[in-house]
Amino acid sequence: MFKAFFLIYILSIFLFSFETFEDKLDFREDTSSQNKASKLHPKSHINIFLPSLPYSYVAKATNSGLLRTYDNKNGWTYDLAESHERLDDYTYIFTLRDNLKFQDGTEFSIDDVIYNLRFFRNNPYLYTNIDKVDFDIFKLDNKRLKIVLKSKYELFLNDLAAIYFYKKEYIKKYNPAGKYTGTANKIAGAFSMGPYILKEGFAIGDKHTEKLELIANPYYWDKRYPKIKRITVYTQLDINKAIENITKSEGKLDFMPIPFNKKFEVILSKYSKLIISKSTDNFIVFFNLINGNKKLKEDRIRVALNQALNQENLLNFVYKNEGRISPFTASINYDIVEQVAKEYKIEEEKNSQEELINLLNGLKLNIFTQDRFLFLLKGIEFQLNKYGVEFNYTVTRSEKDIYQELLTTSKNKNKKEWDLLVWGDDDWYGQNPWSVFFIYKHGSAWSTIPKDDFMQKNIQNFFITKAHTKEYKNIVKNILHREREKAYTLRVPSLNNVFALNKELIFKPNRGGVIPLWEMEISTNHWSIRDDEKYEQELEKPIKPKRIK
Secondary structure, X not given: OHHHHHHXXXXXXXXXXXXXXXXXXXXXXXXXXXXXXXXXXXXXXXXEEOOOOHHHHHHHHHOOOOEEEOOOOOOEEEOOEEEEEEOOOOEEEEEEOOOOEOOOOOEOOHHHHHHHHHHHHHOOOOOOOHHHOOEEEEEOOOOEEEEEEOOOOOOHHHHHOOOOOOOHHHHHHHOOOOOOOOOOEOOOEOOOOOOXXXXXXXXXXXXXXXXXXXXEOOXXXXXXXXXXXXXXXXXOOOHHHHHHXXXXXXXXXXXXXXXXXXXXXXXXOOOEEEEEEEOOOEEEEEEOXXXXXXXXXXXXXXXXXXXXXXXXXXXXXXXXXXEEOOOOOOOOOOHHHHHHHHHOOOOOOOOOHHHHHHHHOOOEEEEEEEHHHHHHHHHHHHHHHOOOOEEEEEEEOOHHHHHHHHHHHOOOOOOOOOOEEEEEEOOOOXXXXXXXXXXXXXXXXXXXXXXXXXXXXXXXXXXXOOOOOHHHHHHHHHHHHHHHHHOOEOOOOEEEEEEEEEOOEEOOOOOOOOOOHHHOEEEOOOHHHOOOOXXXXXXXXXXXXXXXX
């Protein structure tokens, strides 16, 4: 332990890079995957902390639809459907898998698919444009159905991956009608078809319990999953306490995303390790252009705030090099965003240092944020202080508090005064930048910007244009460049996923869209199945961070 603290001391003096620090430690091999526990060991149990989009991650683990959000080029894969055909721009035929069952063991049929799709058509969610797109549903036989859109809509398959199927009794009693956040887990029970059953708690975005309990679904169609019997999900913990739980004790916490400045604590822990991967998640720093500081309504002030930030310093000193600089708010790790960044030049006038000071000096901004983003905001504040900008913080542990303010601001009904609001915009949509673009859609509860006809025209075209085409790339370019020109958000670097996890937890992260809880495994050395045996001293040695490209 003395050696570990001595290394931190040397690090603080000489400003070693993270890579240099890694070279100074005697790492052991990660042996967790070499001695996997038996699938669904009756005692297998992990505790995880999901501070951003817990409702989305839990919904993907406890629910199923025809398709499932996935980490591939399309952004989806087959779930309850085994295949599909697209006959033209409007017509899809889906073939259902055999022998499907609800989580309570009752049979699931093509009629249940049709019932659910018709309910969704009349009660759609409100965070894409599917609520404006009507469609007809036809039963072809006991395995196949046809969906015919009444207008062109190229995001349909991505949207379909978030349309979940429930028992009729659940729909009639609890009415999971769509809104601006997910409604899939309004109450615990075996009502759905996903790999896990929600046993206790609920999570629907702007409301959630502090803890949810998941148990393995014995009737899930893919018999490879899940692999762990029980998962406890925490939705709001003090970030420093959570770091302490995962690094200094066993059994309190097995998995969480961490602030980048906490990497050393994780590596030096007896019980935790780091996994780092490229990500399409985003940190969104909203400007309140509805009822915030009046100066923010001036384009030149927002542009100046963005130009005052040294992105390279943010990446090096705040992100600890866990990310990449992006010319846009959308992650540079989206393939289409990187293509636009490389192929289209940004035309922009640069303010001098003197001009930035003249524009920004004396600007006071009210900040509303989760505690997990303080490391980022303190780095931003340090830079903007040089130009006379002052921050006043309101901090919460819970994302639901963020939603309650953000989603009421567009109608001027927010209760807190805020000028900047930070949200962990994890890529819930699956390799499609819509999960950032939707905050620019005028009329949406997610938007805090004024009406912009040029932006709205391009967003409407985005809905009806096929991906991976020249026209699609041009529309994406228009949206990205317009957002930068108007500085609708405070731009920060694109992040890597940096997860702390128990040394005996086996997990491969996706770039975005989903944290596949059902794929997680544990080793025979995991605390939940060791029968009170002490963790071996040899296993307490640090494990070198694993980087997944």
